[in-house]
Amino acid sequence: MRKTVFDGLGARLQEARTRFLVGIITTNLRRFLMNLGILSGFKTYIVAAAMVLxxxxxLIGVDIPSFDGHAAGQLLMEGFAIMFLRKGMKAG
Structure with missing residues (x-):
């Protein structure tokens, strides 16, 4: 199939538009993630709670895809360890 000038121009415009949209999305996402000050001091507890849940x-038989390779008992103990270690470090 023959390529015309408009095909090349359209491809370049598509690339420029894609770069522009990716730039906007990454800038806004970075700004949003950096402004999560409301979670300051609680991120460790959130991770520990996710591990315990x-x-x-x-243990009750619900299959969670991200945690397939981990034993339930090990996740439970590590989640509690992270939670109480963080609490002990804050208190001390």
Whole structure:
């Protein structure tokens, strides 16, 4: 198939538009992630709670795809360890 000038121009415009949209999305996403000050000091607890919930879910038979390779007991103990270690470091 023959390429015309308009095909090349259209391809370049498509690339420029894609770069522009990706730039906008990454800038806004970066700004949003950097402004999560409301979670300051609670991110560790959120991760620990997610681990404990995933472990409890596995214990009752709910299949969670991201946690397939982990044993439920190990996740539970590690989640509690992270939670209480963080609490102990804050208190001390």
């Amino acid at each position: 995933a472990a409890l879910g596995q």
